[in-house]
Amino acid sequence: MSDDLERELRDQIALMREMLTELREQLRSSQRDNEKQRHQLDQLLRRMYGRRTERIDPNQNELDLGSSESDDRDDEDDDDPGAPEVEDTPAPRRRRGRRKLPKDLPRKRIVLEPEAADLVCSCCQETKARIGADVTEELEYEPAVLSVNEYERPKYACRRCEDGVVQAELPARPIDKGMAGPGLLAHVVVSKYSDQLPLHRQELIFPRAGLSLSRKTLCDWVARVAELTEPVVGYMKEHGVLASPVIHSDDTRITVLDPSHPGGSRPGYVWVYGGNEGDLVYDFTLSRSRDGPVNFISDWQGYFQADAYSGYDELFRTGRVIEVGCWAHARRRFFEAVKTAIESSTLVMGLIRRLYAIEREAKTRELGVDDRCALRQEKSQPILARLGETLVDLGRRHLPKSPMGDAIGYARRQWAALARYVEDGRLEIDNNRSERALRIVAVGRKNWMFAGSEAGGHRAATLYSLVATCKNIGVDPFVYLRDVLSRISTHPMRRIEELTPRGWRAQQLVANPA
Numbered sequence: 084m085s086d087d088l089e090r091e092l093r094d095q096i097a098l099m100r101e102m103l104t105e106l107r108e109q110l111r112s113s114q115r116d117n118e119k120q121r122h123q124l125d126q127l128l129r130r131m132y133g134r135r136t137e138r139i140d141p142n143q144n145e146l147d148l149g150s151s152e153s154d155d156r157d158d159e160d161d162d163d164p165g166a167p168e169v170e171d172t173p174a175p176r177r178r179r180g181r182r183k184l185p186k187d188l189p190r191k192r193i194v195l196e197p198e199a200a201d202l203v204c205s206c207c208q209e210t211k212a213r214i215g216a217d218v219t220e221e222l223e224y225e226p227a228v229l230s231v232n233e234y235e236r237p238k239y240a241c242r243r244c245e246d247g248v249v250q251a252e253l254p255a256r257p258i259d260k261g262m263a264g265p266g267l268l269a270h271v272v273v274s275k276y277s278d279q280l281p282l283h284r285q286e287l288i289f290p291r292a293g294l295s296l297s298r299k300t301l302c303d304w305v306a307r308v309a310e311l312t313e314p315v316v317g318y319m320k321e322h323g324v325l326a327s328p329v330i331h332s333d334d335t336r337i338t339v340l341d342p343s344h345p346g347g348s349r350p351g352y353v354w355v356y357g358g359n360e361g362d363l364v365y366d367f368t369l370s371r372s373r374d375g376p377v378n379f380i381s382d383w384q385g386y387f388q389a390d391a392y393s394g395y396d397e398l399f400r401t402g403r404v405i406e407v408g409c410w411a412h413a414r415r416r417f418f419e420a421v422k423t424a425i426e427s428s429t430l431v432m433g434l435i436r437r438l439y440a441i442e443r444e445a446k447t448r449e450l451g452v453d454d455r456c457a458l459r460q461e462k463s464q465p466i467l468a469r470l471g472e473t474l475v476d477l478g479r480r481h482l483p484k485s486p487m488g489d490a491i492g493y494a495r496r497q498w499a500a501l502a503r504y505v506e507d508g509r510l511e512i513d514n515n516r517s518e519r520a521l522r523i524v525a526v527g528r529k530n531w532m533f534a535g536s537e538a539g540g541h542r543a544a545t546l547y548s549l550v551a552t553c554k555n556i557g558v559d560p561f562v563y564l565r566d567v568l569s570r571i572s573t574h575p576m577r578r579i580e581e582l583t584p585r586g587w588r589a590q591q592l593v594a595n596p597a
Contacts, residue, residue, distance in 0.1 A: 115482065118423050122486045125422045184220050229292045232264060255573040258307050269564035271301055272308050276543070276550045277523070277560050281531040302535075308564075309542035311571050315582045316548045320356075320364045320379075322580070327358030328385040329407075329509050332376065332395075333517035335524055338533040339369070339540055348533060351540050353547070354379070355520045359509065361556040361585065363520050365547045367540035373397040380404065386507065388514050391497050408500030410435060411513035416490035424487035427477050431490075434470045438463055442512050456508035463505050471498065523551050552584045563587055 196202075202211050240248045257265050274280040280288075282301045289296045324330060332354060339351035354366045354375055368375040373394040380387070384403035389395050390412050398404040414435045417428045441462045445455045474491050481488040494501065504510040524547060534540040553560040567582050580586040 115484065118485060122419070122423055126419055184222060227270075227292050229267075229289075229294050255570055257311060257568045257572060258304070259572075261304075261307075263304050265568035266565045268304055268308050268568055269561050271304055272546055272564060273550065273561045275305065275531070276527065276546045277554065279527045279530045284530075305546070306538075306542055308568065309545045311568065312549055312582075313545050314576070314579060315567070315571075316364060316545050318579050319362045319548060319552065319583050323360060323362030323583070323585070324356050324358040324364045325380075325383050327360060327362075329359050330380070330383070330385065330387050331355075331357040331511070331514055331517040331520075332387065332389045333514060333521055334371065334375075334392075335521045336371075337524070337528050337540070339537060340533055340535050341537075351534060351537070353521070353524050353540070353544060355517055355524075355551075357516055357520055357555075361552065362583075363548060363551045363555055365524075365544040365551070367534075367537075367544040369537060369540075386503075386510055388511065389517070390514060391493065391500075405503070406500040407503050407510055408497045409514035410438065410501060410504075411515050411518075413490075413494045413497065413501060416493050417487075420486035420490050423485065424481060427481065427487055428490070431470070431473065431477070431494075434466055434473065437466050438470075438512060441466075450508075452508035454508070456505070459505040459508070467502050467505065471502075474498075520551055520555070523547065523554075549584065556584060556588060558584050558588050 203209070204211055234253060236251045236253070238248050238250045240246070257263070257268055263271075271282075271285060274285055275282060282298050282305070285301060286296060286298045334352050334354040337351050337353055338348050340347060341349045349369065352368050352371050352375065354368065355363055356366065356379060357363045366375065366379050371394060373396070376395055377397050380398055382403070385405070386407050387395065387398060387404045388407035388409065390409055395406070399406045414432060417431045417435075420428045441458065445458050448454075450458060474495055477487070478491045478495065481491060483489070483492060504512050534543060549564065550560045552558075553563050563584060567587065571582060574582060581590055
């Protein structure tokens, strides 16, 4: 073979190798794009048509890749967030038949007597004696009734002297010279901010009760209630949330009408801050910048639990605020990667499931703060150690920009914050408390759709704080607001704690210990 021919063949082989390398790179790039697009399509279809719960097949809780540690398999059927409980014993059967009506409901006894002729014995003509009765219960409903309280105040004067006219004072009223009583105001507020009934729908409902009320009137009432109760929410913030050693926080977006912006609207954000005693205080901002949480928290110090939003980072730079991560957020990313990396994702979710099983054990045993911390150190810490090693190992197998690589990267970046909950029994494993607190806003905006102005956003935050806190601590928001609004205008500021939902509940327990 001539040297020229050999040289040409070598060039052809080198060229073919370069082409093969290039084709391999293109194939890998196409596969990555394919995987990403398939992942995005799966998530879109699941959000549109699929289940919202993040449950996985219990048979895939954990695929043990080479581990032979028997103690790690003891709790393989334990729950993780969103998964069904697996019991060793069959669940008790649900009772069939109609549920009994509560005994405390008002009752009207209607006695149905037989016809007079049927009360006479056809044989001996004697009057039949009553030997018993059957009682049938029927649940009835009466629409809301508007009523008018007429305050008649007689005037008295001395006919002989000019001592002046005397007359009783009007009782304290929420809106001076207004026609709305505390019960009606409480109903309007609770209907909108608890029952998700916008004012334009209430405007259509009130005529059925016998009176037409304009939307502007209802809006003015809501604004007045927010103005009256703003000091109460301020007290809840200072002495409830900011007095707590742990704060949970999250945010959600709403639409705010603003004619000065293109399209006539702009985004706004509702933030929730929850303390350990049950207080929930909402805040409204026109941007999602760090200024929102920084201004709310101010110089507070303690544990701050939230998602990994970068806007919170300024809080943690001060050193006064310690970040606590959310395992529900971390797990959600692995759940979304199931379609593209089923073995790796289910392995991680199986370990996370065990962490939640320990939390459930602590709750079932009703452990105190110190005992819960000890239980976590004993059982959760070893699982976290194994989970950390697993993430390092899996990180070598998955591309950083793949769904699984993204989930691994998130967990590893947040690892210190995610593992911090085992250090203190007051901390929670996740931030689901805040997500549940924002659900009332998320459901509401589907009905009222937007806030009418920036001031309307602040009013909504004030009223959500009261309504959501009531629901969070087991207080009827209507009963609470009706009572508070009946006396808030004359209540001394030094005793404002009594008007907060927690203070009001404490008073009720003293007055009605049963």
